[in-house]
Amino acid sequence: MKVSVNWLKEYVDITLPRAEIAEKLTMAGLEAEVVEVIGERWDNIVVGQITAINPHPNADRLRLATVNLGTGEETVVCGAPNLTSGDKIAFARVGAQLIDGHSGQVATLKSARIRGVVSSGMVCSEKELGISDEHEGIMVLPDEAPLGAPLADYLGDAILNLEVTPNRPDCLSVIGIAREVAALTGQSLHLPEVATDLIGGEEVASLIEQQIAVAISAPDLCSRYCASLITGVKVAESPRWMQQRLLAGGMRPINNIVDVTNYVMLEYGQPLHAFDYDRIRGKRIIVRRATRGESLVSLDGVERVLSGDMLVIADGERPVAIAGVMGGANSEVTGETTSIVLESASFNPSSIHYTGRTLRLPSEACMRFERGIRAEMTLPALERATQLMAQLAGGEVARGVVDVYPGRVETEPILLSTAEVKRLLGVDFSLDRIVSALSSLGFDCQPAGSASAVLVTAPYWRSDIHLAVDLIEEVARIIGYDRLPTTMLSQPIPRQNPEPVIGLKREVRHRLAAYGFQEVITYSLTSLEILNKLSPESHPLEPVLLRLANPMTVEQEYLRPNLRANLLATLAANRRHEDGTITLFELGRIYRPRTHDLPDEREVVCGLLSGSGLEKSWQGRDESLDFFAAKGVVEGLLSQLGVAASFEPGLDEGLHSSKQAAIVIGGQRPGVVGELHPRVLANFEIVGAVYLFEIDLVALLPFTTAHKMFQPVPRFPAVVRDIALVIDAGIAHQQVLDIIKGFPLVEQVVIFDVYSGEQVPAGKKSLAYRITFQSPAHTLTDDEVNQVQEQILDELSRELGAVRRG
Amino acid sequence: MLEPLEELRVNALKELGGINNSKELETWRVRYLGKKSGLTQILRGLASLPLEERKTAGARANEIKAELQMGLSASIEVVHRRAPVREEQIDITLPGRPLPIGHLHPITQTLDEIGDIFISMGFQVVEGPEVEWEYYNFEALNMPAEHPARDSQSTLWVDYETERAERPMLLRTQGTAITARVIESMAPPIRTIEPGRVYRREATDATHLSIYHNIDGLAVDKGITMVDLKGTLYEFARRYFGEERKVRFRCDYFPFVEPGVEMAIDCLVCNGAGCRLCGNSGWIEVLGAGMTHPEVLRRGGIDPEVYTSFAFGMGVERMPMLRYGIDDIRLFYGSDLRFLRQF
Structure with missing residues (x-):
């Protein structure tokens, strides 16, 4: 809300520099800033x-x-x-x-x-x-x-811009802000003088009741409806000072009648509406719900179709306004208007918010009503506006006002004790200090039969005070948050039971970064277009997806069912300016719909390896990336997490059919590692092979070792033997490994060469293993080792047809 | 028995005198001082001798062993000093062999760093669902339907309807939704810190994203007050932004707290003088906080007459932006490695 400081000065003495006033308002909850100074350069x-x-x-x-x-x-x-x-x-x-x-x-x-x-x-x-x-x-x-x-x-003047929080509709007005300034600077308030006898003060004037009847048929949506009547007005331009204040407040001057309603709204915070009395049919005003399909051309000339949960102001025959939101063209004040019915009413905030939102008609009035204006505001604003209108447009004010008030509620005083203030603020303020803070804001404080408590009633313009805590905030902000001390929590630290997955996520991230991977974070909303690129076939994938009802863009329409789509897009984007090795990962959630429940949000880690391998060094080291580089990362990671995993041929459609493995842990397959299908890469316009791993951390969690057990360091020396085998090409390393590992004294088996080609018969391959033999009980002799080694070779020969080479 | 000992000594010392390289020294060591050396065998054989002889021979054998060891040490030194140093030139300005260096995303680093500050003050990390019921995101936090405070949080709704044609599933707009769940599911005393993604239906620009991160926090116990809130958040600001920053607490409004608080720090660019970054105010808003509203506690099953509580929440991206001077929030999720590798 924009406010002229000169206007503010009409209601409160400004004793401090403008910037200081703005600072005080800001600290007390109304963020204020001097945005414009008029006449700053008017020397001479x-x-x-x-x-x-x-x-x-x-x-x-x-x-x-x-x-x-x-x-x-x-x-x-x-x-x-x-x-x-x-x-x-x-x-x-x-x-x-x-x-x-x-x-x-x-x-x-x-x-x-x-x-x-x-x-x-x-x-x-x-x-x-x-x-x-x-x-x-x-x-x-x-x-x-x-x-x-x-x-x-x-x-000269200055314009203050204030960010009024939604709980303070009373501050969407010059008087409301003047009240704050008065309380914060210790000045008193001067409100406009309204001659109440003007309304019907003259004996000759006719009674309003004889000229207009008001009925509220939806008291749940309209708690009070006040109206006055002025006849014989002359519609003209409003005076310059009024127009200027409206413009400064962001409103367009229209004519003296409409301008008065807007002026008083800016002044008091209460929206008003002026009807052309002669166009009110039946001389009746009915506040009711719209009938379904009922429509009305609003002041902006647009026909509005209303629904049954919207409130209208109707005359004897038809709607004449959308209550609290916008007037109707059929009862608009025009140059020919001579008589005015002036409305000042209290409408249900939710209803106004709903109507304004549904019709997309945000207005100054709507903005105030939806924040909740006290019904007590209606009459003072009506009296002020009626008086101003009579002053500016002439005419005769009918005697009395219509005041239909079905929603009257007595405000109960709130008991506030010094103990409660201390319980919340942590400071022992005296009752005098508390009462003085509240009184400065117009709160009524009455004795509560104790020296340490008062009964407090909020002033009629405050709609945000319901509980003792609301009063405590008032006390705190008037005294100043900056005047409260600071202390550290003194209570014992509560018991900690963090979810294990939180620790696991952190560990996985740190380990992958230590392996040289760059972490990325991508949007969890994605598009069908990107997801479909994951299919090597031309037919799109049909995953079960979670769709948004109101997406901002098609790029962000679905919650991602995997991480790899975004990662591949990230890789492709970075390939435009970078051609070395790129290894990156994301650890985040994927979303799987569940019936009538929130989706399953699973923490997943996905990594990509792409490029030639280790960064080329001047020493000429260069290793190319392949399936085993990706598998090595998975093995290293799982081993450090204490997870025992094996690998079986995988069935992932997006990966190269023969260069992929399912990660098998405890009989489950919580992950996959492999080379991306060339057609998938082509879909993402990525050149060169890319290797991927994906692990579902939630599924992994139960298998991570919580406690590592100490293994004694071997006391006796180990004996290391190398053996080379020639074996059928179709036999897997794992088969050999399983046999060797089955023998006693075998401590460790490492494969260090795989070869086929010259010197190895066709259909065969050569595998070389380094076997470490060790006993926990004694130093091994050559004879002992030779014996086991012979047994191993025998079994390999018998089971797999392996022949020792060389 | 003494005779072979003396003979061994003479031979050993004579041989040692002729050695001038470390390989021969090692052979000598094995021969005369190793486990299978003559000296060791003599020492082992001592047990079979008569007592008197054993004493004399044992003493002498140990003397000789010490003498040989000293001789060996001296020779080693001499040999090493005599060894020629190969004058190989290397260009020490050539770069070292590069190790692959990975980086955590700056937002991950920020979440960890802020989390650790609060963990050190006894808070525990808790997470919650990103796809959330409207209830936890709004109603539980004193923001019923048509509440004007909802207007500033444009919501993305999930395409899911109940049998009554309601659409209660959304992408959480604030981390405080986790706070609502914590209040409902945990019993006091509570201290939690709650990181996570949040979503808004908003156009993206240099300072706004539709997907970003929040960290919320909550403390519930008997006797927690607003001065504790100030102290805790002040400590956070001091540790994250540095000792020299000024911290300001002012009144603000959030439906789920009362009194409501906004914490700001003096601008890192202009130190409070006023500049473009701080919109000439000299202050930069860092987080919102307050004493948890009694209705929010009551709705979650905590008696506000017995317990008091404070809560706070902050946007995460803002923190590294301020600290590193990043001027476009979109860089975080643009995944340009040239940006990410800087952190």
Whole structure:
């Protein structure tokens, strides 16, 4: 909300610099900022009066204006069409800073000779003063402008912009902000004087009840409806000061009637609506729910189709306004209007919010109603507006007001004790201090029969006070949050039971980073287009997906069912500027729908390896990446997590059918490792092989070893033997390994060579193993080792047809 | 018995005198001092001698062993000093052999760092579902349907309808949804820190994302007050942003706390003088907090008459942006490795 400081000054004395006021408001909950200062550069500009106008001797379109400045006279050359003798104007002396009407730049006024006549000064337009873009003529000041006074004193102003939180609709008004300023600076408040006797004060005026009847048939949505009636008004432009304040508040001036309703809304925070009385059929106002399919052309000329849960203001025959949201064109105040029904009502905030949102009609009125305005606000605002309207548009005010108030609730006082304040704030404030803070905001504090408590009633404009904690916040913010001390929690630390998966995630991330992987985080919303790229076939995948009902874009329409799609897209994007080795991973959630329940959100880690291998060094080391590089990462990771895994041929459609393995842990297959299918890579426009691993961490969790057990360090030396075998090419290393490992004394088996080609018969391959023999009980002799080794070779020969080589 | 000992000594010392390389020294060591050396065998054989002889011979054998060991040490030194140093030149300005260096994502680092600060103050990490019931995201937090505070949190709804044609499943808009679950599922005393992704239906620009991270936190116990809230959050600010930062607490509004608090630090760029980063205010908002609203506690089954509580929540991306001077929030999830490798 934007507020003019001058306007604010009408209700509260501003005793501090503007920036300090803004600071105090900000600290107390209303973020405020001085956004504009009017007249900041108005040195050397004073109020003057034109005393004579003479023709320019050398130019037809220019005239010479003689201006009385109080202390003397100046004659200047002026080309404005609206120069009138007797008008008060803003006069700039030489040296003044003015905005050039054409270039828009600030320039210093100099003495000039214009067509032979010296002109030392200037009569200013609004644009030259920086007030508006108006540059057609000079700005004419009201007659009461004090002659000779600096213009900054008379017209200078500053605009405060305030971020009003949703709980404080009362601060969506100048008076509301003035109340805050008064409480925060210790000043008193002066409210506009409303002559209540104006409404129906004159005996001759007719009673309002005889001229309009109001009925509320939906009291749940309208707790109070007040109306006044003014006849014989003259619709015209509203005065300049009012228009300016409306503009500063972001509202467009319309005419004196509508402007008064908006002005009082900005002033009091209570939205009002003016109907053309003569267009109200049946002279009846009915506040009711719309009937289904009922429609109304709103003030903006758009036909609005209403639903049964929207509230309308209707006359005897039809809706004339969408309650609290926008008036209807059929009852709009026009130039011909002579009689006004002025509405000031209290509507249900949720209903107004729903209607405004559904019809997409956010308005100043809507914004205030939906935050909840107290029903008690209706009457003061109505009286003020009625009086202003009568002043500005003339006419006769009918006697009395209509006040239908089915939703009256008595506000119960709240008991507030010093103990409760201390329990929440941690500071022992005296009752006097508490009462003084609350009183400054207009709260009524009555004795509660104890020296340490009071009964507090919130003022009628506050709709956000329901509990003792609400009062405690008021106390705290008036005293100042910065005045409260700071302490550390003194209670014992609660028992900790963190979810094991949290620790696992952290460990996996750190390990993969230690292996040289770069972590990425990608959006968890994705598109069908990207997901379909994961299929090597032309037919799209049909995964069960979780779709959004209102996605922002098609790129973010589905919750991701895997991490690999985004990772491949990430790789492809980085390949545009990088061609070395890229190894990256993401650890995050994937989402699987469940019937009538929240989806299964599973923590998954996915990694990609792509490129030539280790970074090329000047020493020429270069190892290329392959399936086994990816498998090595998985094995290393799982081993460090204490998980025993084996690998079996995998069935993942997105991977190369023969270069992939399912990770088998405890009979389950929580992951996969393999080379991406070339067609999938082609879909992502990635060149070169890419290797992937994926592990479901939730499935992995039960198999991670919580406790590692100590193994004694061997006391007796080991014996190492290398054996090379020639074996059928179709036999897997694992088969050999299982046999060797089955023998006693075998401590470790490492395969260090796989070869086929020259010197090995066709259909065969050579495998070389390094076997470490060790006994926990004694030093092994050659004989012992030879014996086991022979047994191993025998069994390999018998079971797998292996022949020792060389 | 003494005779072979003396003979062994003489031979050993004579041989040692002629050695001038370390390989021969090792052979010598094995021969005269090793487990299978003559000296060791003599020492082992001592047990079979008569007592008197054993004493004399044993003493002498140990003397000789010490003498030989000293001789060996001296020779080793001499040999090493005499050994020629090969004058091989290397260019020490050539780079070392590169190790693959991985990096954690800056947001992961931030989540860990902030989490660790609170863990050290006795808080425990708790997570919750990202796809959430409307209840935990809004109602449980005093934000019923049509509450105006919902307007600032445009919501992404999941395409799921109940039999009554309601659409109660959403992508959580605030980490505070986890707080609502914690209040419901845990018993006091509670101290939790709750990291996670949140979602908003918003257009993306340099300072806004539709998917980002929140960290929320909660403390519930008897006797927790607003000065504890200030102390805890002040400690966080001091440790994350540094000792020299000023911290400001002001009143703010969040439906689930009362009194409500906003914490700001003085601007890291202008130190409070006012600049573009801080919108000329000199202050940068860091988090929202407050004393947990009694209704929120009551709804979760905690008696607000017995327990008091504070809660807080912050946007995570903002923290590394402030610290590293990152001017575009989209960089975090653009996954450009040239950006990510900097952290």
